[in-house]
Amino acid sequence: MAAKKKYDRTKQKETLVKVLEYIEHYRAVLVFSLILAAVTVACTLYLPILTGDAINLILSPGQVDFDGIKPILYKGAAVIIIGAAAQWIMNICNNRITYAVVRDIRQEAFEKIERLPLKYIDSHPYGDIVSRIIADADQFSDGLLMGFTQLFSGVITIAGTLIFMLTINIPMTAAVVVLTPISFFVAGFIAKKTFHLFKKQSETRGEQTTLIDEMINNQKVVKAFGQEEKVMDRFNEVNERLRDCSVKATFFSSITNPATRFVNSLVYAAVAVFGSFFSIGGGINVGQLYSFLNYANQYTKPFNSISSVVTELQNALACAGRLLDLIYEETEVPDADNAEVLQNVDGAVKLSHVNFSYDPKQKLIEDLNLSVKPGQRVAIVGPTGCGKTTLINLLMRFYDTNAGTIEVDGHNIRNVTRKSLRENYGMVLQETWLKSGTIRENLMMGRPDATEEEMIQAAKAAHAHSFIKRMPKGYDTDIGQDGGSLSQGQKQLLCITRVMLCLPPMLILDEATSSIDTRTEIKIQEAFSRMMQGRTSFIVAHRLSTIQEADVILVMKDGHIIEQGNHESLLAKNGFYAKLYNSQFAL
Template sequence: MSDEKRPTSDTQPRGMMGQGGRRGMMPGEKPKDFSGTVKRLLAYFKPEMIRLIIVVILTITSVVFTVYAPRILGNATNELFKGIISKQLPAGVTKDQVIAMLKARGQDQFAEMISNMDLVPGAGVDFAAIGKILLTLAVIYLLAALFQWLQQYIMAGVSQRTVYRLRRDVDQKLQRLPLKYYDSHPHGDILSRVTNDVDNIAHTLQQTITQMLSSIVTVIGVLIMMFKISTLLSWISLAVIPVSLVITLLIARQSQKQFIRQWNSTGAVNAHVEEMFTGHNLVKAFNREKDVLERFRQQNEKLYESSFKAQFISGLIHPVINFVNNLNYVAIAVLGGVNVANGVISLGDVQAFIQYSRQFTQPIVQVASIMNVLQSTVASAERVFELLDEEEEVPDVDNPVVLEDVKGNVRFEHVYFSYDPNVPLIEDFNLDVPAGDMIAIVGPTGAGKTTLVNLLMRFYDVNSGRITIDGVDIKQMRRRDLRKIFGMVLQDTWLFSGTIRDNIAYGKENATEEEIIAAAKAAYVDHFVRTLPDGYDTVLTGDATNISQGQRQLITIARAFLADPKILILDEATSSVDTRTEMLIQKAMQNLMKGRTSFVIAHRLSTIREADNIVVMDHGRIVEQGNHKQLMEKKGFYYNLYMSQFMGALVDEAM
């Protein structure tokens, strides 16, 4: 849009509207505030507090049933083991007599084992009792599954509503950001923050919160049951925790760096693809396909390397901790078997304890796996929150002035402005534009022409001085009220995917069919639209390539007609069309400018000869001012510009 100097960065690709700027984090940079980011993310759950409490209750209930199930299964094992041992003992004797007989034979260890068992010699297995236990176990597992399903169902709604609010905040933030943010950030990187990063957060909120909650409750419940069975075996299992935590922290510290690189590389790839897709015609025209592919290959290689390292390093957590847990399992099995043989605990209790040890270490493994996801999510959240923390436009004044009857008098009074404080652009600019006048702004590239438009529309605010409309400082007006006064027709035609009717109607809310057609006729759109098979219902593609450049420009003029602005801005509106189409567009623009204050920025000086006042700019200053005749008679800066174009045209004709 602009040809002036904007804030730039040497490390980022150029975006659609300006030079690429810095992104959220530089590769390898550590999170600025890991815990603060997590707290800020969790703050989005406040509106869901009641549902979260219900989820907690359901989780606790489900875990209680799940934790109690191994103890019941252990009772079934004890019942079966007791029956098998009882069947092997002679019937008609008591357990004490059997123990005495075993000791007399020197089988003291076997005697110790059955001394703690409730045996009935010769009785056999009580399958009815086992059946009741297994039925109870089935009901418990069913209830645990039901509560877990309810927990997941409620949490799905909680997480999606939370992410909905986050997306809403991001979208609203994008509307409040000043134009300089978009000029200094690659569009692909912005899209990556809004889509990839937010989607990554959404996935984590859905999966991680419930897993973390379930893991914590499971650890507490299992720990209680383990200490009830055996204190010694419990302490052996607890020894695994510090080892697992140290391993997790050491690996996670390395993987976090790679996750930051991964998401920054993702943003760079998206920015490159978006930029190359937008300018694919130019890429082909200049035969730069190989360069573009090589640049993509390099950025894709960086993304591959960072993603591979992030997943590989974080993926080490699970197998390493599983190895530690397997060592713990071996220790429990050996010591448990010895205790069963010595009659200290029952076989069913050992079986239950082994299950508990698995349940106890499983949440630790889950947390370790969650760290993999959490590292990536925190990196994404920091990028999103960095966007949310960007400096916004200066707020509108509390008591704004509303111009009821706009005349269109515009004045620039001692205006100073620069995009970069170290590089002055506009200095002590003064201009008085009477209502209804056509003001042409001309000058070489970088003179500050488009910057004046940005200042008029308050896309940027002046550093000092002021701009007034009908004597009112535009800073005393709300931006939306100010921008309703203006209509813009730019060199880059912006049309969205939709019908021609919808694109014209974009200029005025609730426009009637009659108003749309009237605007189309005034802009010479109606004729060519009616030659199309679907007329005004013709659907334009994303870049409107199914109609010509001149037709696209005429539609934007029709949109301006419909808006009926008091002040009109035409920025190089005919620079990219052929001469015949330019004449048609000129007619449409002349009709549009009647009775309106108009600012026309043009490189083709032949198009602004009828302007009431021509402002010639160079390096942010007015170097000449007057109508075409006056400026040509001066034979100064304007004269040289005009003659260079005129002589260039004669040379072209001669050739």
């Protein structure tokens, strides 16, 4: 438990330092805000002096000095106007700093996602990442705004009132200074409890967002298998944990202000009694006593505000910590400074003694060797989990090998830029991806300079042109996120069209026709055959009837290539491939 508290304190300090680094970029606005805060406080503190002077002029009946009161009223009006204007501009500055800092952090977090290795994305729930960038950033901005608005003016108010009180009566000021810090001890005790509670609240909120995101995306599956009640139970359990930690966090944060107010009220009462004796003894006049009590009240108020700010900052820092954890996550290993740019690729691919596993404790691919000649069609088959898709990830360098090398045209892919490597691959996966926008924007993603005619020809070759023309605006029809209301087959046809428009020297087809009807699949296979002419192609397929024309068929099992050859030679061996093939046509 002690180690946990020490870790939380260390984490909190590190987060605060990093946040201050972001605020440093807006130093000029921050300094201006501090000056305005000082002006606001000065005006606020000068007003009790004017009021005290006015009181001294109306103490006795029939002895009201109206001529003396008038200039005091004019001064008071001017002070109020100046103070209000300064506070208004200060709030604008604080808003600017707060939302600029949050914008910078949120932008950096999103940019970091683009630079993170795929292993991070694969190992973290999408909902949790979304929660960090959206919900945690909002919570952080709320806490930071309150900090700027109240912390600066509070600290300056404390310093200013202390100076003014010293000018009125030193012993009474000493009494106020000695008694008031009691509220700090109260606030500090409560603040220690709040940080880890707000951190837990933020983490649980991310877990809830993940569950909601997962269920919305898979609502059809949930309903098809009648899992509504179980999903509700899961949600209720997470929701209950969120309620529990939120209530505790809110409870501790909410008692801070009342507790400190209670302490400060006791201080105010004690000072009032103490000051009354001074006034009776002639130590100060009534106007000075009024001013001093006003200052004593204003001196204690910032302690209440600061204690509230402290609890809000606990929540803000907890949320900022989750955001900064994402930002400071280890990025993908950058390309070497002398990395080559792949050009004029023929498509010769060689894997030598490749080893790879997602989890060091669980081996997957061991000592994999493969040599593919330019223009060869290589089919990869095998049971689920044997490493087919992993091999594709290694070829595209979404993951780097643990050992061994992969070469393209004799170039080690670790020594070439990722961009040039991936530009030379065209990839169609079983899982489609389409962005929000028009069909045209999605098709031309890989080749923005393509002409209208080239795009239409690619769509016709992929047998997508006919259904696109039936859309309300044809190629300019807007489709929603991930294809919106398009069928899975239509989405896959668009992805195939996108690759056909690029026509790179190497192709990767991972169950590319899995969602397409048999009649259309036959036509697309013919289009693929024409497209693959002279191009090195890697084809991952479960339906073995679609790969019979492949030049080389690799049969994988447990991360190893156990058989290799063309369709006829593998059937003649009557080995593992023959069993897979015959099982698909068994009666």
